[in-house]
Amino acid sequence: MTLSGKKIVLGICGGIAAYKTPDLVRKLVAAGAQVRVVLNASASHFVSELSLQAVSGFPVSTDLLDPSAEAAMGHIELAKWADILLIAPATANTMAKLAHGIADDLLTTIYLATTADIFIAPAMNQQMWKARPTQHNARLLQEYDIQLLGPAEGEQACGDTGPGRMLEPQELVEYLSRLHAPAQPLQGKHVLITAGPTRESLDPVRFISNHSSGKMGFAIAQQARAMGAQVSLVAGPVALATPPGVNRINVETAEQMLEAVMSITPECDIFIATAAVADYRAADVAENKIKKNADELTLTFTKNPDILKAVANLPSPPFCVGFAAESQNVEAYAKRKLTEKKLDMIAANDITLAGLGFNSDANALQLFWPEGSRNLSPQPKTDLAIELLNVVIERYQHKTTH
Known part of the structure; x- marks a missing residue:
């Protein structure tokens, strides 16, 4: 420093x-x-x-x-x-x-x-x-x-x-x-990042969401900006300060996140999707608060858009990096998502490991791309973001020069 x-x-x-x-x-x-x-x-x-x-x-x-x-x-x-x-x-x-x-x-x-x-x-x-x-x-x-x-x-x-x-x-x-660091490997590049959870309303009072804190995505945004990138950060509802120099767009739902991402994607070079987007939303959001009138409540859900897949399958997509938070078969599920969504890279983490992942200041990642893989050891998310970005830069340069 x-x-x-x-x-x-x-x-x-x-x-x-x-x-x-x-x-x-x-x-x-x-x-x-x-x-x-x-x-x-x-x-x-x-x-x-x-x-x-x-x-x-x-x-x-x-x-x-x-x-x-x-x-x-x-x-x-x-x-x-x-x-x-x-x-x-x-x-x-x-x-x-x-x-x-x-x-x-x-x-x-x-x-x-x-x-x-x-x-x-x-x-x-x-x-x-x-x-x-x-x-x-x-x-x-x-x-x-x-x-x-x-x-x-x-x-x-x-x-x-x-x-x-x-x-x-x-x-x-x-x-x-x-x-003000001299090394600026992302100078001239536009990096788009999603971070945090989404919230899907059930009625005017309740919603479904998840435990994502957004810390990993915000750490990546901070480090990408320090490496010289223009950074756009589409953030779900999290209580985190915006990293300096980063353009932040706040959203709540998966559909709002998709709209924000698609509006920026045409001008970005690298897309890193760390957000924990809700897979489903309520088919019908109640106009008024749902009352506790019965012992059981049945709700119908409909599938949310797959933001990462939508971007990766554009005619001219940016370099796409996905995140996979898994509780079992981490490598197998991550590689399946890499192939099915046509990603350039995926970063997987095991959410069962104590002290790592959701709501933690530390994490560990397994990185996979079509030709290889790399493990990033447990460390603070700010340091992990630097290691991850160095690999992203390496793979991005390999793709754009071959």
């Missing part, structure tokens, strides 16, 4: 997460970066200039027109100096200013004046994050090619639980390091 030689301006806004920023600066410096800190007025209530100066080795900037800066134009000096502008924590108020081009302090002025890569780590109350104006501003910022890092989900200082926590300093450093 390295940010060697990178010049980073860290903008700190006034949120409780600002107390983590001295540790963030220390970790950025340890990764090889030079860090200059810009503190807005409200942030100074949560963290001191002295502590930030001590860990960065540079004076902390707070004033738009700083008499000590060259020609009192500190915002231009810092804007030109930076390779990366990281705003962490970024409050809802600052995000609104950035989205609408309001430059009324040093940080927002640097933002408008810089050509550096810009990253924002939101931090706020979960309801403030979910609020429609904040979500609108987040979309606007992404349209400006600004990458949102998080937010994460969890317990908040106010006592609420939900999305809105700033990513931890180590996570932010890892994201920046991966995105």
Whole structure:
């Protein structure tokens, strides 16, 4: 992990997460970066200039027109100096200013004046994050090619639980390091990934689904982006932060996932289907809640579309990678799916292995393709994603050059 030689301006806004920023600066410096800190007025209530100066080795900037800066134009000096502008924590108020081009302090002025890569780590109350104006501003910022890092989900200082926590300093450093890593084997490629479960309604209250957490698909999306790919992530209902730089499309049902996938497939090079799509849906969804009137309830189900097979059997399909979560005869079932669906590769995992697979942070995979196979040993899903993608790249290049 390295940010060697990178010049980073860290903008700190006034949120409780600002107390983590001295540790963030220390970790950025340890990764090889030079860090200059810009503190807005409200942030100074949560963290001191002295502590930030001590860990960065540079004076902390707070004033738009700083008499000590060259020609009192500190915002231009810092804007030109930076390779990366990281705003962490970024409050809802600052995000609104950035989205609408309001430059009324040093940080927002640097933002408008810089050509550096810009990253924002939101931090706020979960309801403030979910609020429609904040979500609108987040979309606007992404349209400006600004990458949102998080937010994460969890317990908040106010006592609420939900999305809105700033990513931890180590996570932010890892994201920046991966995105600025020199190796970009997927540069110029568009990777489409499905992740998580689908939900199929039975009535306005109930649905059928499965235990998929989406962690494997999100890890693959994160690593594919770090390898230079344009990444589209079609996600079922999961509580995971969108990896930075990834275009996320949220869906619930298998039919919605099929529609989203088919709209993107014509422009993608590689399709990796990790989603645990429901095989069946209710033939008729009840208009009202089904009442408990009898000891037994009979429901009729109809088969859902096979998204992976539909893509793999297109006239000009992308390189297709399927996933098979099996509880028995793992290799036999995986190879059958590989052949029947006309896939380029399939990744199989045994869901009976303790501590691996669904809802776990670790997994192991058996990879199969028409000419061979490879086993990937148990490891964290973030590391497993790198190994998997390296094999996908190898097989993709073999297919496109032979």
